[in-house]
Amino acid sequence: xxxxxxxxxxxxxxxxxxxxxxxxxxxxxxxxxxxxxxxxxxxxxxxxxxxxxxxxxxxxxxxxxxxxxxxxxxxxxxxxxxxxxxxxxxxxxxxxxxxxxxxxxxxxxxxxxxxxxxxxxxxxxxxxxxxxxxxxxxxxxxxxxxxxxxxxxxxxxxxxxxxxxxxxxxxx
Ligand SMILES: Nc1nc2c(c(=O)[nH]1)N[C@H]1C(S)=C(S)[C@@H](COP(=O)(O)O)O[C@H]1N2
Ligand SMILES: [Mo]
Numbered sequence: 001x002x003x004x005x006x007x008x009x010x011x012x013x014x015x016x017x018x019x020x021x022x023x024x025x026x027x028x029x030x031x032x033x034x035x036x037x038x039x040x041x042x043x044x045x046x047x048x049x050x051x052x053x054x055x056x057x058x059x060x061x062x063x064x065x066x067x068x069x070x071x072x073x074x075x076x077x078x079x080x081x082x083x084x085x086x087x088x089x090x091x092x093x094x095x096x097x098x099x100x101x102x103x104x105x106x107x108x109x110x111x112x113x114x115x116x117x118x119x120x121x122x123x124x125x126x127x128x129x130x131x132x133x134x135x136x137x138x139x140x141x142x143x144x145x146x147x148x149x150x151x152x153x154x155x156x157x158x159x160x161x162x163x164x165x166x167x168x169x170x171x172x
Contacts, residue, residue: 001109002079002130009114011098012077012133013065021065025114029100031056036095038120040127041156043145053118055099058091061134071136075143076117079130084143085152086119086126088136095120098131123154123161 006025013021023031034057040048067088074091076084090096099118100107107113112129119126125145135141146152151160 004109004114006114010132011115013061013136014133015075015136016068016071016138017136018066018068019064023064028056028115032060033100034060034094034097036097036118036120038095038118040118040120040124043123043125043150043154043161047156052103053097053099054101054104055097055115055118057094058096058098058117059094061098062088062092065134065136067136070138073137073140075135075137075141076126076128076131077133077135078128079132082128082130082144084117084126084128085140085146086122087140090119090122093121121155123151123156125150126154 009025011023011028033054035052035054037050037052040051072088074086074088076086096119099112099116100114102108102111107116112131115131116129117127117131140152142152146163149163151163153160
């Protein structure tokens with residue numbers, strides 16, 4: 001689990017944006033917060049029901065950077081090179097957030113402290129722990145599990161677990 005140093009931690013919004021942003025820890029914590037209660041589905045079959053997260057909604061973050069009209073995709077970047085890709089249309093929702101708290105308490109490092117993404121409508125490999133930024137992209141770039149055969153769309157309601165052989169797009 002990565003060490004957290006608040007003085008050097010930053011959060012970067014980069015790529016196809018009008019305004020590239022680097023936020024420090026205190027700046028991030030001054031952003032408006034929301035609370036979302038949602039179920040959490042791992043692709044391997046377990047779910048954790050009714051998890052309450054508190055943090056900054058994805059649309060609030062995107063508004064700081066102002067993605068270009070042609071930016072249709074995001075690559076979420078976390079510590080140790082973990083990445084995951086999500087179409088922007090799936091992120092620009094009020095239930096998608098960068099979470100600082102879990103069930104009313106600061107996130108434990110095992111669950112992604114200081115910051116993790118939560119995308120309730122997707123399998124949990126999209127819920128990047130120890131997240132450090134977002135790259136906005138015109139074309140889809142696959143993340144860590146997505147380059148290893150897991151579905152890019154990752155819809156738990158249709159058990160959309162694996163990518164279709166032959167239809168993969170190239171990774172980073
Ligand atoms: N950085 C990072 N985030 C990650 C992962 C990972 O390996 N590294 N695993 C994902 C997967 S597959 C799941 S199921 C959840 C598990 O979250 P939890 O440890 O809080 O239960 O984290 C997701 N986020
Ligand atoms: Mo998972």
